[in-house]
Amino acid sequence: MDYYSTQISKLIEELGRLPGIGAKSAQRLAFHIINMPKEQVERLANTITEAKNNVRYCNICQTLTDKEVCPICSSEKRLKNLIMVVENTRDLAAYEKTGKYEGVYHVLHGAISPMLGIGPADIRLKELMHRLQGEVDEVIIATNSSLEGEATAMYISKLIKPAGIKVSRIASGVPVGGDLEYIDEVTLLRALDGRVQL
Amino acid sequence: MDYYSTQISKLIEELGRLPGIGAKSAQRLAFHIINMPKEQVERLANTITEAKNNVRYCNICQTLTDKEVCPICSSEKRLKNLIMVVENTRDLAAYEKTGKYEGVYHVLHGAISPMLGIGPADIRLKELMHRLQGEVDEVIIATNSSLEGEATAMYISKLIKPAGIKVSRIASGVPVGGDLEYIDEVTLLRALDGRVQL
Numbered sequence: 494m495d496y497y498s499t500q501i502s503k504l505i506e507e508l509g510r511l512p513g514i515g516a517k518s519a520q521r522l523a524f525h526i527i528n529m530p531k532e533q534v535e536r537l538a539n540t541i542t543e544a545k546n547n548v549r550y551c552n553i554c555q556t557l558t559d560k561e562v563c564p565i566c567s568s569e570k571r572l573k574n575l576i577m578v579v580e581n582t583r584d585l586a587a588y589e590k591t592g593k594y595e596g597v598y599h600v601l602h603g604a605i606s607p608m609l610g611i612g613p614a615d616i617r618l619k620e621l622m623h624r625l626q627g628e629v630d631e632v633i634i635a636t637n638s639s640l641e642g643e644a645t646a647m648y649i650s651k652l653i654k655p656a657g658i659k660v661s662r663i664a665s666g667v668p669v670g671g672d673l674e675y676i677d678e679v680t681l682l683r684a685l686d687g688r689v690q691l
Numbered sequence: 692m693d694y695y696s697t698q699i700s701k702l703i704e705e706l707g708r709l710p711g712i713g714a715k716s717a718q719r720l721a722f723h724i725i726n727m728p729k730e731q732v733e734r735l736a737n738t739i740t741e742a743k744n745n746v747r748y749c750n751i752c753q754t755l756t757d758k759e760v761c762p763i764c765s766s767e768k769r770l771k772n773l774i775m776v777v778e779n780t781r782d783l784a785a786y787e788k789t790g791k792y793e794g795v796y797h798v799l800h801g802a803i804s805p806m807l808g809i810g811p812a813d814i815r816l817k818e819l820m821h822r823l824q825g826e827v828d829e830v831i832i833a834t835n836s837s838l839e840g841e842a843t844a845m846y847i848s849k850l851i852k853p854a855g856i857k858v859s860r861i862a863s864g865v866p867v868g869g870d871l872e873y874i875d876e877v878t879l880l881r882a883l884d885g886r887v888q889l
Contacts, residue, residue, distance in 0.1 A: 498757040504742040559696040
């Protein structure tokens with residue numbers, strides 16, 4: 494790409510490494526950045542390095558945060574005896590947006606996947622087991638409804654049950670507003686199996 | 692978004708300001724960046740600031756480059772008496788990729804658009820006129836085939852013709868491999884008007 498200057502080519506290359514950004518988008522982004530006001534570019538670059546340097550895992554729930562203990566774990570309003578296990582911080586955020594969940598979380602940072610060589614030791618399960626030595630009434634497993642998510646849910650449930658702690662799994666079924674016609678068969682069967690009496 | 696740490700929210704916000712990056716992509720990118728190795732993050736941030744700080748306009752053709760005169764303008768192999776006028780550096784790159792064009796370029800950095808309040812003085816036309824005082828045999832106008840691109844082409848052609856320099860416009864028509872069925876009427880009529888005898 495010697496028709497661009499080295500600096501532009503390097504920027505296009507770096508941006509193109511990010512997920513979901515193809516060659517064309519990387520080009521568009523690079524030229525946009527070059528045309529941005531200088532102080533805006535510096536703010537972008539600083540925010541990137543600062544986020545990387547200051548973001549760490551919460552000592553308790555393992556979510557990404559910039560404090561030793563995240564705002565949720567340190568809030569007095571949250572029920573510490575109710576733990577929802579999620580795969581990552583984005584999933585935590587999804588439940589937080591509902592504004593209705595009053596318990597705390599545990600972020601695994603992944604799911605068990607023999608295919609990808611991710612075993613129980615590669616996700617933050619040890620930290621979860623450690624927390625269960627405290628006062629915990631219920632663990633709600635909210636891993637994704639994918640093969641890996643389900644396998645992780647099964648694994649955790651088998652690990653926790655002997656400790657006498659209640660373990661539950663979020664319901665799986667037809668999404669609200671979903672048109673049956675467009676929903677896959679596995680979900681339809683799941684919804685049928687999970688039917689509740691009215 | 693207090694369920695994320697301030698640093699993460701700031702990063703999501705900054706990334707979300709870039710063109711073509713929505714709220715969900717900004718979130719995905721932010722978490723990807725936080726999970727990237729530290730040296731890779733630093734390289735990304737540095738590349739961004741360096742590109743912004745070092746990229747300038749070529750003294751001759753006005754393309755974005757990191758030298759006083761870009762590699763194309765300083766190449767001895769390129770015909771300096773043949774100038775292709777393009778709207779931006781990406782369009783220049785598109786023609787460079789063909790590897791067949793032997794002349795030099797002139798980058799306008801925009802097109803005339805009364806709708807957006809962009810007049811002839813807002814694009815690099817003055818610099819083009821200045822170049823025409825040297826030895827130039829032909830100016831090929833390769834602005835886009837949009838309303839603005841066409842208006843700009845007309846304007847430039849009227850400006851140059853009196854100087855006795857040959858002015859041409861790249862052909863407009865059915866793209867190679869294009870199926871007539873799916874091509875808009877304007878393009879079809881354009882292709883008909885521009886037919887060449889065999």
